[in-house]
Structure formats: structure tokens, C-alpha cells
Amino acid sequence: MTTVAFLGLGIMGAPMARHLVNAGFDVAGYNRTFAKTEALVQAGGQAAETVADAVRDADVVAVMVPDSPDVRQVLAGENGVFENAKPGTLIIDFSSIRPDVTRELADQARELGLRLLDAPVSGGQAGAENAALSIMVGGDADDFAAAAPVFEAVGKTIVHVGPSGAGQxxxxxxxxxxxxxxxxxxxxxxxxxxxxxxxxxxxxxxxxxxxxxxxxxxxxxxxxxxxxxxxxxxxxxxxxxxxxxxxxxxxxxxxxxxxxxxxxxxxxxxxxxxxxxxxxxxxxxxxxxxxxxxxxxxxxx
CATH class of the missing domain: 1.10.1040.10 (N-(1-d-carboxylethyl)-l-norvaline Dehydrogenase; domain 2)
Structure with a gap:
């Protein structure tokens, strides 16, 4: 069973994380407001108190936070994903951020032996609730193929659109x-x-x-x-x-x-x-x- 850390359980992230649980993934969720992990726990997931706790044993790290500074902090900040993820971890950033920031973070991830896909979504809350999101993915084609089971659990139209930053x-x-x-x-x-x-x-x-x-x-x-x-x-x-x-x-x-x-x-x-x-x-x-x-x-x- 693939272990997924899901970081960001807001309007979009919460239903996406629950769909991953329903698809058979072992999901540990983290949110700055800890109470927002409750719905995931009720669905069969786990709650993590820190980013480090969520990602330490994860095969896949999914991120869904509001803006470029938030993604940078979660990934490259102190006690973030880059410091705690094991080598080879596949990071899927579902957030919508600046393409240049995505490319910069992808380069940092690569240097650390990690893999990063930018995979912003469209479809809004209804798409997230119904696992019907459109997902536009930038990054390595092999990583895109590896992420397919995750994408298929939360989305309907899933397209690899080019290298890092292309999704954004x-x-x-x-x-x-x-x-x-x-x-x-x-x-x-x-x-x-x-x-x-x-x-x-x-x-x-x-x-x-x-x-x-x-x-x-x-x-x-x-x-x-x-x-x-x-x-x-x-x-x-x-x-x-x-x-x-x-x-x-x-x-x-x-x-x-x-x-x-x-x-x-x-x-x-x-x-x-x-x-x-x-x-x-x-x-x-x-x-x-x-x-x-x-x-x-x-x-x-």
C-alpha cells in the first residue's frame, strides 16, 4: 500500500485526501489548523501534528496550499519536506503558484534526490468533492507515469503538459x-x-x-x-x-x-x-x- 502525506486540508485538499483513502492509499494528513484533520481521520486516514511527521515515511507527498510562499515554506522551509522526506519521494504539488517558483523548487528537489511534479487542478470544490478535477501536470514523464494512481483517485482529465512549470x-x-x-x-x-x-x-x-x-x-x-x-x-x-x-x-x-x-x-x-x-x-x-x-x-x- 502506497503511503501518502497530504499537506493542506482546506476546501480542495480535504476531499482529495479522502478520495485517496477510499482508493486504498495509507494517508497521513497535515494542516496548520489541526482540527481540519478530523474529517480525514473519520474517513480512515491519520492526522500528523507536523510536516515532518507526515512525510518521514511517505512514498508520495501531496501539497495543496494557497500561494507560492506557502509552497516554498512547506517544501524548502525549516522542518519542511526537503529536510524530512526520504530519497526518491515523489512530491506532487497540486497548488496554483508561479511557474518560476515551481522550476526553482523542482531543481532543489532534484539535487536532494527527490522528484517534484507541479499538478495544479481545475474544477473547484465540486470537482474535488466528486473526484472529477482536471489536472495539468508539469515535470518528468516517468514521474508523471508513476503518479498516475494518485491522479486517477482525485481527477478525471489528467494531462502531462510539459516540463517543470508547464502545469502552472x-x-x-x-x-x-x-x-x-x-x-x-x-x-x-x-x-x-x-x-x-x-x-x-x-x-x-x-x-x-x-x-x-x-x-x-x-x-x-x-x-x-x-x-x-x-x-x-x-x-x-x-x-x-x-x-x-x-x-x-x-x-x-x-x-x-x-x-x-x-x-x-x-x-x-x-x-x-x-x-x-x-x-x-x-x-x-x-x-x-x-x-x-x-x-x-x-x-x-
Missing amino acids: TVKAANQLIVAGNIQLLAEAVAFVEAYGVDTEAALKVLGGGLAGSKVLEQKGANMLGRSFTPGFRIELHHKDLGIVTSAAREAGVVVPLGAVVAQLMASAVANGDGGLDHSALLRGVLRLSGRDLEVSSGEEN
Whole structure:
């Protein structure tokens, strides 16, 4: 039985770790807030009090934490993975971070006799809960093949996209597309509401045509009901768009629409919406339009 250390048991990491238990892996979970290990223990996993305790005997170390500094600390920081993992350990970083940081950490891992894959995911909380995530993987092809059983336990669409950092680059592109779709959906909702249209009916017919998308399917109801409990927080998407705009500048690529959405995301954070689901970009559209942020029946024109 392969032993997996899972570091980071938040909205995404917790269900992923449970799926690994259900797939037959021996899983030890670590989270800075220890209470978040309880669900994993109830599912048949184990709780570790430190990163070192979790990874010391692990064959695979899975990481799912918020940002580049968090990954750097967990892997290369004092009492982290690099100090405590046994040689040959396969590290799978499911976090979404900067491609350059991934490449740097992969080089450090290689020097220590460890293997690192960057494997950011898409699909949000629903994808994590249903083991239906899309996983874009960067790193060595042999390591990708070795990680297949882990990926298959938590994901549905699993693709090796290139060397170290490639997974993070593709994830950045994913977040650019998703952010643009959410912003335009928010604008469409505000638009039809302003004309007194049956918004639920409107989204139903829009979803059946070329305007249909996973974003509309998964986020439309949130906007209609003004229900913004996070699957994926605005503050994290704000971070991801920072990665996009920075990396695009380094590559000499222009992302004009992406830059605008990045500013709207920053505005949402500045207005206190960072902890809400990214579908709450609707609130920014309503603010700019001088509309009520609560559910409105619209007005006849």
C-alpha cells in the first residue's frame, strides 16, 4: 500500500485526501489548523501534528496550499519536506503558484534526490468533492507515469503538459479564461435583471447556445440567489491573475482583457469581497451600475 502525506486540508485538499483513502492509499494528513484533520481521520486516514511527521515515511507527498510562499515554506522551509522526506519521494504539488517558483523548487528537489511534479487542478470544490478535477501536470514523464494512481483517485482529465512549470503555466491560462467568463456572466446577469427579464429562464436558454459554459452551469445559480459561499475565493483568483499578468509581461504577451478583469478582481478584494466565491464578481458590476447588491426583481423599461 502506497503511503501518502497530504499537506493542506482546506476546501480542495480535504476531499482529495479522502478520495485517496477510499482508493486504498495509507494517508497521513497535515494542516496548520489541526482540527481540519478530523474529517480525514473519520474517513480512515491519520492526522500528523507536523510536516515532518507526515512525510518521514511517505512514498508520495501531496501539497495543496494557497500561494507560492506557502509552497516554498512547506517544501524548502525549516522542518519542511526537503529536510524530512526520504530519497526518491515523489512530491506532487497540486497548488496554483508561479511557474518560476515551481522550476526553482523542482531543481532543489532534484539535487536532494527527490522528484517534484507541479499538478495544479481545475474544477473547484465540486470537482474535488466528486473526484472529477482536471489536472495539468508539469515535470518528468516517468514521474508523471508513476503518479498516475494518485491522479486517477482525485481527477478525471489528467494531462502531462510539459516540463517543470508547464502545469502552472497552463493553470494560469485556465484562471485567465475562467475569470473572463465569470466577469462576462456577471455583466449579463446585471443586464437582464435591469430589464426585468426572468433571469433564471434567460440563463437556461443562454446555456443551451454558444454562450453555454461550465461557468454558467456552476456559477449562474450563485449569482441569481446572491449566494457566494466559496467554492473558490476571490482572493485566490486575485492571486492567480497576478501570476497571469506577471508571467505574460515576462513573455512579452499582451492580455488586455485579462488585465481589466485583474483590476476588477482587485477592486472586489478592496471592497471586502475577497473571502467570497469568485461568482461574487457580480457585486462589483452591481456597484459600478449603482444597483442593489441584494436580489432584485429588476425594473420594467
